[in-house]
Amino acid sequence: MTTILLSVIFLTAILWFLVKLKELREQITDKELPNDETTVLLGLFLSLSHACLEYHRDRGHYPAVVCGAADGLIEMGYLKDDPLAKMAQSIKLFSIIASEDAGYGICLTHATGNIANAILNRIERSGRSLIFVDIVDGKFEPLTPPVSGTNLTLTLPLPLNPPGRNRADTTVA
DSSP states (O other): OHHHHHHHHHHHHHHHHHHHHHHHHHHHHHTSOOOSHHHHHHHHHHHHHHHHHHHHHHHSSOOSOSSSSTTSTTTTTTTTTOHHHHHOGGGGGEEEEEETTTEEEEEEEEEOHHHHHHHHHHHHHHTOOOOOEEEETTEEEEOOSSOOOSOEEEEEEEOSSOTTOOGGGOOOO
16 A cells, blocks of 8 residues: 555656646747747848858858859858758848948848838847848948838848958958
């Protein structure tokens, strides 16, 4: 009888422990960002900017295009191991801008004010320090919510001199 009682108490303790672990796991997943259009677009911006920085590190300059040319990010394999780039068919909507006045950036052309506002609000909620801009007359104009308009060139600027490279080693052999 004592053995049965101890076994029931032991099994009850294990079940209680498993229930608490499940509750803890659910609390952690509640804090994750939702998988919506805004999250995917923001993730694509970040994936592309990381790939551009890698390209710059390897080649000494930013790529001219995301895809569609022999030296594009996709064709050169810089997005080969990125799961988000593999899943999203919208990666081809992105382009790379080069402006003499402003520099380089990852662009989503013809973005709406609603998309820009959603991305800017998501960045603010996450506490990141990303700055998105619009390109007007070849210059970057910072965006702050609320953004209006239906034909924005939503752009994530790339650094002129990326970390890990100095001016002396940016020449291409």
